Amino acid sequence: MAETNRRQIIFVCKKIIDLFPRSSFEKDPFRVLIATILSQRTKDENTDKASKKLFESFPDVYSLSMAKPSQIYDLIKASGMYRQKAERIIKVSQIIVEKFNGKIPANLHDLLSLPGVGRKTANIVLYHCFCQPALAVDTHVHRISNRLGFVKTKTPEQTEEGLKKIIPEKFWGPINGAMVEFGKKVCLPRKPKCQECPVNKYCEYFNSIKFSENGKN
DNA sequence: AAAACGGGGGC
C-alpha cells in the first residue's frame, strides 16, 4: 500500500478518535468483564439496566461466584440470552476466585479461557482496564473500515489483520471504541448519514455515490 | 459454515 494512502488512513483515524471518544466510566475489571459479557449482541441501554441491577445484589466476584443462576435471571433479563449469560458469568466468577485468586487476568490467553469470553470481550477488557493495545474488530469496525476504504475484506478477522498492518499500536484501543461510537451516530449500517459525516471527503463509499445520487440520505 | 441463544427498541 502506498505510503500516502497509509498516512491518510491514520489521519482519518485520529480525526474519528478526536470526534467520537468512547464514554468509558467503569474501570473495575470485574464489572467491566461482566458488563461486557452482558453486552454481547445487546443494546447499551439494556446492558446498563441489567448490570446495574446485578451489581446491586452481587457487587463483587466473590458474591457472584456463590450465586445460583435462578437468582439472577430476573436481574439480567433485559440483556437477552439471560439463561446462558447467567450460567456463564457465575462460572467466570468461580474460575476467577479459584484459579486467579479473585483477580481478573490481564492477558489474552487467560481471558479467553473463561466461558463466554471471546476475542472481542477479552480485548475490550484489556484496553479498558489494563491499557493494553487491543483491537477487536466487531461489526462496526468491519463495516466502517471497508466503507471508508481502509481495507477490502470479507470477514472481521481479515479486517483485523489488515488494520493491524496499517495502524500503529497506540491507536488500536481508541480507534476501536471511537469507531463503535461513530458507527452508532453517523456511519449507520443501513442508512449512513453521509451528508453530516465529518470524514466523508476521505470516504471511498461517499465519493463513489456522491455524483450518482443527488444528496438523498 | 451454520445454528442457537433472546429481550427490547427502531422503523
Next chain:
DNA sequence: GCCCCAGTTTT
C-alpha cells in the same frame, strides 16, 4: 412484524 444489537459456543 421484521431487523438489529462492542458475540460466543456448539453442531
